[in-house]
Amino acid sequence: MTRTLAVGLVxxxxxxxxxxxxxxxxxxRGAELACIVDNRPLGDAAPAPQVSFEDAIERSDLIVEAAGQGVVREWGERVLTAGTDLLVASTGALTDEELAKKLLAAGPGRVYFTGGAVGGLDLLQAVRSLGPLDEVSLTTTKLPSTLEQPWMDAELLExxxxxxxxxxxxxxxxxxVPVKFPKSTNVAASVALAVGDLDAVRVRVVxxxxxxxxxxxxxxxxxxxAYRFEVAHRPDPANPATSQVVPYAVLRSLSALARRSGQIL
Structure with missing residues (x-):
């Protein structure tokens, strides 16, 4: 009998x-929501117990990070060393090479990444096995309001x-780039992970x-x-900095992990 995967959602x-x-x-199929971690009291809005991060690690087979790069930096290694697996949505955190090395070396838990709002990563990974790519570029275009950051000067904002x-x-x-836009450019990190080189991917934010x-x-x-991929997503109504498709990419990855039936993550 296949065991149901207990998922802790952050x-x-x-x-x-x-x-x-x-x-x-x-x-x-094959997964259930065991608990939720959030720094706001959710009350009746939570369809599962709201617990501390420490309790979530104990209750879960897999932690799903859906709360930003800071969670990966603060908790990622602890999740894995406790023997719990980790699915990362905020791949931009992996532009910190020291953090990436720690996560990949930690265990016995395993770390997984979801491609989020972009496709073609499996093909880039396959091509990478043939040898380095000469040029890789990403151009991301969003509404101006979703790209405003505290570090921007008055001239750029205007x-x-x-x-x-x-x-x-x-x-x-x-x-x-993902360091400067922590909520808007995880795609850049996902492409770099597929290519295997952060410095090889040239990024423009428009x-x-x-x-x-x-x-x-x-x-x-x-x-x-030569390869070209283009996607155009509706922004999420609740958070225009995120594409509407991203949670469904996370669910697809979860389905593959729960069923282990050969699906591409």
Whole structure:
């Protein structure tokens, strides 16, 4: 008899509510919602016991992080060393190479990552096994309001707010950009994880007042071929910095982990 996977969910925001509700309604075969961790009292809104992080580790076979990069930094290693598995949605945390090394070396729990709002990562991983890619780029375009950050100076903020067309907000590598946009550019880290090199992925972040959809364009080329992937998602109504599809990508990964039937994570 197959054992049901007990899932501890960290975060009851735009991602967590969808994932937690689906689990509570038995929408993922082979998995159940064991508990929820959130720094706000949820009361009757919680379809499972709201517990401390320490208790969640004890109650769960798998912790799902749906609350931001800080959770991965603070708790990731502790989850894994306790023998509990970890599914990371905020892949931007892995641009910290020391943290990434610690998580990959920790155990006996296992760490997994979800691709979130972007596709084509499995193909990039396959191509990587043939040899390094010569060029990899990602252009992410979002509404200006979703990209505003505390570190931005008055001139940049004014350019974004007054823009009548696309404005480049930042360019750099997949090592640099997710740190500056911790809630908006996890895709950059996901692409870099697939390619295996944070510095090889060139990233542009563009603010566009006409961006009804969040757009990610990945282009890669090398000796073995050329590849281009483009996605355009509806932003989540509750949190426009996140694409509406992200919680469903998490649920897909959960389904694969629960069933172990050969699905791609």
């Amino acid at each position: 975060g009851w925001g735009a991602i967590g509510r969808v994932v937690g509700t689906a689990l509570a309604q038995q929408g993922v 350019r974004m707010r007054a823009a009548s067309g696309p404005v480049e907000v930042m360019s750099g590598t997949a090592r640099d 603010a566009d007042p006409a961006a009804e959809r969040t757009r990610h364009v990945i282009e890669a080329s090398g000796p073995h071929g």
